[in-house]
Amino acid sequence: MTRLLLAVLILANIASAIGVIYARHRHRVLFDEVTRLERARDELNVEFGRLQLEQATVAESNRIDQIARVRLGMKFPETADIVVIRP
Known part of the structure; x- marks a missing residue:
């Protein structure tokens, strides 16, 4: 009887040790x-900040006006060229 109890206790101890090892590994x-996901999140936040800054620069109205005038040859219409259509 004592040997059986001792064997059960030893097996329980081994099973408990294996459980602790598995929990630590997990x-x-x-x-x-x-840690890897936090690093990826931080990199994405930096990239998002860069993209926001780039968008603000590209969407600046003065820059759009300059591109329209230089590349496309656009200009504001003269007062005489404006026609108002009413229903």
Whole structure:
């Protein structure tokens, strides 16, 4: 009887140790994944900031006006060229 109890306790101890080892390994794997995802998030935030700055620069009205005048040869119509159509 004593040997059986001792064997059960030893098996329970081994099973508990294996559970602790598995839990620690799983924790390390998940921690590595969280760290990798946080790094990717930070890189995406930096890229988003760059894109917002680029969008603000490209959408600036003075720049659009300059491109329209230089590249497309556009200009504001003269007062005499404006026609108002009423219903």
